[in-house]
Amino acid sequence: MEEPGLSRSAASTTVGGDFPELLGFCARVEALIAELLLLSDRAPPQFADRRFDSVLFDFRYLDSPGDFESRVEGNIELEALEDQLRESCGSYMQRFFSLLDGAATYHEELCNYLNDLQEGLYVHCTLDHVLENNCACQLLVESMALFGCMILLMEHKISGLLRERLLVAHLRYERCFSYPNLERMCELCRRHVPSPATSASSGSSVFSPDIISIQKPEDLLRRFPFPEPVVDAVITCLRNGDVYNNIRFYPDPQHRTTALSLQGGHLYVLLFYSDDILHRGLAMREIVDRFFKDNWMVPIFLHFSVDLLVSWDAYKEAKLSLVSCLSPTSIRDISLQHHTKVTHFLADLDIHIHATNKEYVLDNSLSLLSVIRECNFTLRWLLLHHMTSDKKARDLVISVGSSQQVNEGTLLQLLLKTAKLEFEVKKLHVELLKTRENIWYEKRRDALECIKDLSQNYLGTWAASCKFKNKTLKDWLEHLSSELISLNYTSIGSCGRTIHRVLSTLKDIEMLHQIKESMQIKQGFSKIHKNLHDMIKTLNLNHEAINILSVITDAKYAWVYLTLFETLLKKNISQDPSETKFLHTVFLKFQSWLSAPLQRIKQRESPDLHCISTYYSSKFAAKIFAVLDVIPEILLKTSTAVDYVNIEQPTHLVNRINQEALQELMQMDQQLCRARHAAKLCIISEGLGNMSSNFGHLVNLNLGGWLKKVIKKELAIQLERKLKCLSSYGDMESNLNSLSNFMVSQMQRMEFLEDILHIDGSSIWQETFTTVLEQCAKKEFVDLMACTQESANAVKQLNNVYSPSTFFGNLLQHIVQLTNPSHSMFIEAMIGWFDAGGHELLGMRFFNLLELCVGQVGLACLDSLVHILIKHSMENTVKSLHSLVDAKRYEDLTKMDDILGPPMSIPLMGWSSYKQMVKVLHSAWGQLVEKLATIGQLQLVRTLISFKLRSSCKIKANTITSAVEVLVSSLYMHKGAFERGDEDETVRFFHHIIQEQQNFCGLFSPLQVIYISEDPPMFLTRLLSLFSISQLPRYVLDVHLGNLTSPLKGSTADFSAVGLVQSCGSLILSV
Structure with missing residues (x-):
């Protein structure tokens, strides 16, 4: 880290100019660690999948590659697994290989640089020169210690087996066994002893992923050693010096270990590069006393920490030195000391937070910094040592916390309040620094006004009779006033001396007996004192407080929290x-x-x-x-x-309001x-x-985009829950009324949130509403397709055994059941279906309510599902018609065509030719009546949906509807080109989009839609006309209804549905 008192740009220039090589090494190792952390977060699951074990090899492969390759060659299954692995993990393996190559190259180049530095080959610097220069010493320490951190993190985050498998897999697939750095890369990947350590005193913890615990880390680090003299020199510098100049930010000796925590983490890593320091009792006692006498949790990089009680368990002298300072009694005492402060700090923080403003920060800058420093010191100790891996120490710390009623919630409150005070103090201090010159002149003006007021109204010729006149005092005050007027903010040194002299003079004046007895004059002098002191405090404002705050408030060690x-x-x-x-x-x-x-x-x-x-x-x-x-x-x-x-209970406005009812209204x-x-x-x-x-x-x-995304997600969950609830029980119309109220309230809610959160609430609602309905329709589409595959008559299943799981499935089942031709009659004049008693079963009132609930999107989704049912019914009916025309009937139909004559002429034989053929086919219409009536039923339903879509879009989106109509008309003029397939892909896509919009606006006739494209049955139109002729005798005209009805109670189908079968011929496109 750079020296806190030095600005970033200045530090960059100094370090980069004098020691660019060291700065480059530090930048490279930081980049390597970032890449390592990224790769460890995204480890491919295939390498942990046992299915791939047979094609993933460790370093044993390098001893006898032929034996391993022979297992895979010729085995189709294993080769397929290899292809899958190469395709899915190739890029990851390449990045991991580049990381290994970069780390190996880094170590080689750094060692060469350190050897050259030690031998004095650089003219501009030597090892001693580097260690004497504070910035250079920081860079040298980091270039070595961070590389050690990277090796420890690699062992901690990516297991040895996974590293070996990744490297071997990449070598096999890329055939790069002669790579220059391969030997050193293998050393990086080679498995170490099992990790984490299995010390008897250690126990599992929720913080284990962020606590590095490795057995014999010196063996791991010494695979990549550094020159021993350089290591010893750097360790000596860390042991004895203040490399990062942080002690000045922690004047209290009790905070010394916190001030040195950063270089203590580097020292922990570098000690493993030394041969004997960890085994020398005196040296370790000195290190522990300076760095670890009251803490054993040491962050070494960001939030990754080590527990010395576990990590040094294998080093006798180091562990003895640590235990001598951190015995169970000492741990209990230290823990008690910190836990008992928490309650006091919480109360103290509340006081400071409520009192914080510019004046308060200006008057109490040092005390605020002291409070923040103490809170962070205690917070750091508690948060770090609640993470300890040592079970005995962790239980001891937690038990002391429980006795002092300090738990996770209390620690969170301390963190929140400390962060709040830090933010306010830092923000106000920055504002004070920006406006300090204006503040200084404002305080000077106030002081001059007070002096003038005293001089004229209390001590001068205008003084009241109850006051006293003193020309000498008046002259003194005028002299002080002239001195203050002469002050200039830019001359900080002389200003400070002058203000102190003025304060000293004022104290002498206040000692006069007459002034002591006058409360008004004393109050005036106190105001002058206050303004002059504020001027001095303003002069003392500088960036040092910001630097102190940036150091003492650091909390990256607690990232895991x-x-x-x-x-x-x-x-x-x-x-x-x-x-x-x-x-x-x-x-x-x-x-x-x-x-x-x-x-x-x-x-x-x-x-x-x-x-x-x-x-x-x-x-x-x-x-x-x-x-x-x-x-x-x-x-x-x-x-x-x-x-x-x-x-449900609207409030009606009234013309006159009674006084008694006013309160209620x-x-x-x-x-x-x-x-x-x-x-x-x-x-x-x-x-x-x-x-x-x-x-x-x-x-x-991008909180705006995130907020929109998550609100849509939460809104979709609620909407799906509501639709699912409505689809599971209850009367359909009651459910639709409830859904309508829900939709209106949701829309109003989003409009309300739009004003408060400054988001496009209406757009969010429309997008979510559309997405949920379309997903629901897609799910029902999948269910319908499964139903059509299982049964030849999907509509019959909807009426009987089908149990829908979606809102649209339930709605579709409801419509199909109510419009069943066997139990209802469609009356065109009333635009609806009625039962035998004349009660409306389904009509425009229902579709109006449905449109109010689900809008045009829902109606369009329902229309698409009805389209699927019609298509399925058409396909089954066409198959039945194909089977109907056997060889004998084909011959009869051919003879009938000959007898009837040309299509444009009057039949020669009249009714007798039809009558004979109707009689021949009479026994074959049984099942076809139901199928054809079903098609007619669904066509009528779709016609009403289309009508409602068209009328609704005309009202709510007339401009869009008109535009679509114009485009459809234009495309219709080029229909021949489309049918010939002369258009390019772009035009085809455009035509598809316009067709979707046409369906959405209801600008189509269901009776003219082509549902299937295949060769129609022979004599299709003749068969349909014969079917109609055979069914007409079953019905009579009801002049009141204007419809054909059956005089028999056992009639099979509504004529409105049966009569539509004449249009079926136009619904099949001949190929």
């Missing part, structure tokens, strides 16, 4: 939405988790900056969105509680309830706004 606290944060937000207003402060506390691994890459201006920052930013954003995931549910739940419009309770819920929504909106505005320089959250 964002996952642990996720449930608690969601619960807090659900109970109190105002928590969202300051939620951004918590995540801003972890901003160093983003900046720390990119620091050297930025300084180096590496081209890898964009992709690496994208990786860390995506991880950071994922944590934020994981917590915010509860927001949509709260928004919709809160907005549901607002009774926008009571549709005002609905104060309901208005108060709405206002409270609206306030909650506004608070959430403010919290999201804070989140969006404060992360612009860190992460591109």
